[in-house]
């Protein structure tokens with residue numbers, strides 16, 4: 001197990017370049033299952049989650065190379081349709097091989113992903129959607145077995161208790177591209193990552209209308225072709241660097257990002273007194289001197305992203321006054337709170353809301369990353385704390401931030417891995 005050792009108190013300064021989006025890249029990689037042609041993807045971040053999915057696709061029978069941010073995927077004739085526990089267990093997003101395998105090969109066997117560090121992560125919407133398309137689903141010794149005599153288009157509302165599902169929408173959208181007739185998905189997720197997938201599928205020959213909206217109309221086609229495509233910048237990494245720069249009181253230019261994809265977080269910060277300017281694919285963070293408390297409720301896009309909730313809680317420790325952060329997607333995504341309290345943060349939790357009383361300095365100590373975003377939030381806490389912070393279990397952070405400590409060091413942070 002590795003850890004980060006962080007010497008707090010440095011104001012970050014300089015320029016940082018955002019990598020390709022992890023959560024967009026994962027479904028784009030699995031879309032390669034839908035074609036026998038070659039798929040070439042650019043701007044793929046080198047992350048452990050990406051490596052796990054590549055390993056899974058190789059196990060399914062694809063030939064893959066990954067060099068300097070470009071992944072090339074070939075093959076498909078000798079495919080296996082089983083996604084085993086040892087890989088799905090490492091990354092629950094592996095469930096998005098289910099829709100494409102079923103659409104292309106009429107069957108799939110995928111290990112059930114189970115829960116995660118921030119509560120239950122059901123897949124009922126994925127299964128409901130596939131059943132609507134004519135799949136027969138059974139459960140066998142911890143696996144989902146799906147088969148069909150040929151998927152057929154249908155209409156469905158894909159909404160759960162907490163709204164739309166990102167990977168659920170991806171799974172059904174991919175399955176519907178090769179189903180017979182028209183599929184209409186109401187309640188589709190509108191996250192930029194889903195839009196990116198839809199756009200790539202269209203480039204492969206799919207017929208999808210309503211891209212970027214909550215109603216998708218997909219007319220099935222006989223086959224999809226290979227393609228070449230560039231993944232969008234990572235909006236969660238962008239939000240993480242925005243929060244890091246402002247929390248340390250630094251001046252940072254973020255490049256190769258899409259400011260539109262972080263519009264809601266930027267709006268909240270500007271209203272709270274942060275000086276921020278945007279231009280095309282750049283964000284300039286100029287001052288957080290007058291940052292006041294803020295109020296956030298996480299919601300599906302274009303609302304405030306749940307993946308930035310923990311990250312903004314650290315920023316709230318720095319803002320003047322009491323901020324409130326309410327989780328509208330994963331009510332229990334607060335595992336990092338006791339760790340921040342150990343660093344001296346003043347946080348109270350009531351059900352799915354935390355109130356952060358900001359203004360005081362945090363103190364460095366040993367803390368543990370429980371998941372990816374919680375881990376990143378502890379790194380930011382370490383950067384603004386007095387003394388040294390030791391963030392343990394940083395394998396979680398490697399799942400989703402490309403070259404995190406290198407990028408932070410480039411901005412003047414004192415952080416090293418041990």
Ligand code: EPU
Pocket residue numbers: 023024026093120121122123124125126127160161162163164165166167168189193306307329330372373400
């Ligand atoms: N849900 C259901 N049934 C389902 C699927 C989801 O009830 O079948 C519920 C979930 O429990 C949750 C809500 O619907 O309350 C939304 O979950 P969603 O399905 O959208 O999550 P996901 O697609 O599994 C992706 C991201 C997550 C991100 C969420 C929400 C990927 C690989 N993962 O997960 O990212 O938090 O959308 O935006 O795209 C991360 O990157 O750290 C991360 C966890």
